[in-house]
Amino acid sequence: MNSKRLSSWLMSAVLALGCSAHSSPEATAQSEAALTSNDQILGFEDLSAWSTSSGTLALSSVHVEGASSLAISGLGTATAYVRSVPLQSFTFSTNQVSFQIMVPTQQPNPSWYGSVDLYVDAPSRNVYSGLIDHQELTGMPLGSFQTVTGTVPSWVANALGSGPVNDLSFRFAFTVPAGAQTYWLDALRVVGAQRTQQFDVYSGGGYPPDPNISVSPALVGTMSQLHANFYRKDGTFDHEFVIPADRADVSPCCDTKIVWDKQSSRWFLSVLVTFPNGGSGVEFFVSTDASGTSFRSSLPIQEPRFYDNPNITVAADKVVVAADHCLWVVPKSALLAGNAATVSSTTCSVQNGDQVYGVQYGTTVSSTAYLVAYVDDTQINWISVTGTPAQNNVVATQHVLTIPALAPQNTVIQQGGGDLESGGVLGMWHNNHLWWSRTEGCGSVDCPRMFDIDTSSNSVSSFDFSLPGTFLWSSVPGIDSSGNMWALMSEVSPSTAPGLAVGGKTARGTVFQPTIITSGVAPFAGDRWGDYFGSAQDPSDGSVWLIGEYGGASNYQNRVVHVLFP
Secondary structure (H helix, E strand, O other): OOOOOOOOOEEEEOOOOOOOEOOOOHHHHHHOHHHOOHHHHHOOOOHHHEEEOOOEEEEEOOOOOOOOEEEEEOOOOOOEEEEEOOEOOEEOOOOEEEEEEEEOOOOOOOOOOOEEEEEEEEHHHOEEEEEEEEEEOOOOOEOOOEEEEEEOOHHHHHHHOOOEEOOEEEEEEEEOOOOOOOEEEEEEEEEEOOOEEEEEEOOOOOOOOOOEEEEOOOEEEEEEOOEEEEEEOOOOEEEEEEOOOOOOOOEEEEEEEEEEEOOOOEEEEEEEEEOOOOOEEEEEEEEOOOOOOOEEEEEEEEEOOOOOOOEEEEOOOEEEEEEOOEEEEEEHHHHHHOOOOOOOEEEOOOOOOOOEEOEEEOOOOOOOEEEEEEEEOOEEEEEEEEOOOOOOOOEEEEEEEEOOOOOOOOOEEOOOOOEEOOOOOOEEEEOOEEEEEEEEEEOOEEEEEEEEEEOOOOEEEEEEOOOOOOEEEEEEEEEOOOOOEEEEEEEEOOOOOOEEEEEEEOOOOOEEEEEEEEOOOOOOOOOOOOOOOEEEEOOOOOOEEEEEEEEOOOOEEEEEEEEOOO
16 A cells, blocks of 8 residues: 555444334335334344345344344355345445454354355445355354454445445355254444554654654644654654753753643653763653744653663652653642652552553543553563542552463564564553564564553453454554444564554444555665654544654654544
8 A cells, every 4th residue: 555645544434223023024124214214223222224125134132232233044055145134324335344243153054154245235326236245154153243244345345435324235145955954143233444644753863763752632643752742643843852951961862751741731842861870760741832833841860870761651649650660650740840859759569561551541641650561472561550649648559450471572584584673662551551563573573462451340352453464563553432442553564674563443343454555665774673652532523643763765754543432
C-alpha cells in the first residue's frame, strides 16, 4: 500500500440478537423489512428479517453477544439458502465481512462437517451472488462459536461504490451431511477499510528518536528526543519547543515523554537529565496554557546514580515517575506552578525484568496512576498508585499476573541482513482496561503479544498479532472512546526495509490482524531501533493517534497514524 494513502479499519455494522422461534417465508420477511433496522438484520435480532429455502430458523439463547443467535436446523442434503431481507440505505464501503458460526457437537459424518458460503446481492448495482467467503467446516472446533472472516471481491466493492444501497442483502449457503443437527449464526459484521490519516513528523534530535505522542483538542504534540513539535490535526506544522539546558550543571539527555493533561489543559514534558557527578534526574516542563508555546520547569527528581529511560504517568492529582525498580510520586499542582520541590522515591522494589512503562489515559483521567512491567516470560506486573504526598497516604500496589509463557524473541532481520533492536511500548488505560504489549518469537519471526488487563477484576487476557513471514514488534496500543483497541507496530522481513503496520481488536472482540500501511524506503544502517512507540486518545472525538518510526530514505522517519471510527 502507498505510504501516503488513507486507510483504516472501521466497524460500521454489528449487533446482537433477539429471542423467539419461528420460520417465515421470504416474501413475508421482505414485507417487514421497513420495520427492521440494518443493525437488527445483521445482528439476527429480528427473526422475520431472515428466511431459509429449507429447514427451520429460530432464535436461540446460545449466543456470542446480545440476547440470542440464529439457529438453523432440519437441513437436508441439498444446499439451503438463509437470506436476509434487503438492507435500507446501506453503505458498503468495506473490504471485510465476518460472522460467528457454531458447528453442532454431534456429527453424522465425522470426516465431513459440511460447508457454508456467504454471498452478497444488490440487483440495483448488478451484483448477484458475490461470493465473500467459502468456509469448509470440517476440522472446526465443535460446540463453540468460531469467527469466519471473508474479503469482499474488488468487483463487488467497485460495483457497490461508496454511496448507500437500498436493496443489498446477505445470503448464507449451507451444504451439510444428511442427519446434521442445528447450526448457529451470530454477529454478522461489516468491517471497512476507509480512514486512516498519516503524516510524517520531525524525526531528529538524537539517536534513536524514541517517538512519543499526545493530543489536545487543537494540536498533535510529538516528541523526538529533546524536540517537542506541535502540528495541527490536518498534519500541518504549528510550532516547536526544544528542551533547554536551563539549570547549571544539569544536562538534558534523552528519553523524553509528552502528555496532554485533559484535567488542567496543559502539556507535560519530561526528560532524563544528567549531573557532572554521574547522577541523574527527571526534569519537567509544563506549559503555561493550552498552546504549548511557553513552559515552567521543575527538577523534582535528583539521584546520585544513573537511572535510564524514566517513564511517567500523569494522573488526576499526581505524576508518577518510574525508572529501574523505583517509583517517585510528584504533586501535580507543584509541577503546574513550576519549581516543584525535590521528592524521594516511594519504593525501589517494583518487580520487573527490564523497566516499568508509563500509561496514558483514555477518556477519563483517574486519580489512580497506572504503570505496567514485564517480570519474566510467565508474569507481568501492573502497578496502581493511590493517594498524594500532601495527604501522606501514597500507596503503590503491585499486581503480578501469570500469563501463558512468552516464547523467546528471534533476532529481527531486515533487508541486507542487518538486525534491529526490539524495544518496548507505553500503555493506555480506559474504563478499567489497561492495554500493553510485549514481543515474543512465533516460529522464525516475531509477534506482539497484546495484553488486556482488567484493573477492576485484576485479570488479564491476551492474543498475538501475526503476519506471515514478517517480523512484528514495538506494538503500541491505543484505545478509542468506544473501547476499540488499535495498535501501531514495526514490520520488516529479510527482503524489505522496516515499515509500519496497524492491527486492532474491537470492544466486541473481533481481531483485525495487521496490515502494512507504510512500507520502508531503505534499510536502517544501525541496529538501535529505540525504546518505545506512543499512543493517545483524542479528547475531541475519542479517536486514536499513534506514532512510530520506519526506515526512511536516509535514517529513521517518525510517522503519525490517526485511526478514525464511525
